[in-house]
Amino acid sequence: MATVGISARMEYALRAMLLLAEASTDKAGPLSIEALAHRQNLPSTFLEPIAADLKRAGLVHSVLGSKGGYQLTREPTDISLGDVLRAVDGPLVQVRSLPPEVSEYAGVAEHLSDVWAAVQESVSRVLDRTSLHDVVASPHRVANSGGLPVVEQDVVLKFTAAASPPQ
Structure with a gap:
């Protein structure tokens, strides 16, 4: 059974x-x-x-040497949680491994694709309007995502992650 959730890979990223x-x-x-x-x-x-996926997506770059490692390529204010999640796992919402907008239904279910599109829009709105800086610097600030506080977003993410089967 598939659920809308955050995979371990996404959380680790x-x-x-x-x-x-x-x-x-x-x-x-x-x-x-x-x-x-x-x-x-x-x-x-x-x-x-x-890290390789994040580098391929242009979100981090590697520094060689004994004091090397990874650094962000942009300011934390310019990288959204949605950017990170897409870099490591692709689209934020899928229906049977397809984007919601390509789902087609007949009869009584014909408008179900509209529901999937609304889910995609809502998830994207929260994750794309919350930057790394928002979480690091002001976790209790209300994100510009329809009034949902970052703290409540965290609870929602943890709830869906806990509901997901282990990866």
Whole structure:
């Protein structure tokens, strides 16, 4: 059974990016995979392919050397949670592995695709209007997402993550 949820991969990507946002704000320099994993108690082998996806998406770049690691390519205010999630897992909402707008139904269910489109719009609105900076610097601020506080978004994300089967 599929649910609307946040996969472990998506959650790990967000947690790593929040650390990179904090490091960027503090001018702390690059963070290695090991440092990211240690600070958030994440498996480093799982973070490596996530970092590669984030780099491919242009959200981070790698710095070589003994003090190397990863850094954000843009300011934390310019990277949304939606950017991060799409980079590691593709579209935010899918219906049977397809974008909601391509779903077609007949009869009594003919307008169900409108519901899926509204779900996609709502999820995108919250995640695209909440930046890494919003979460790191002011987690209790009301995000510009229809009045839903970031703290409540976090509860919603945790609830759906808990409802998802383990990855």
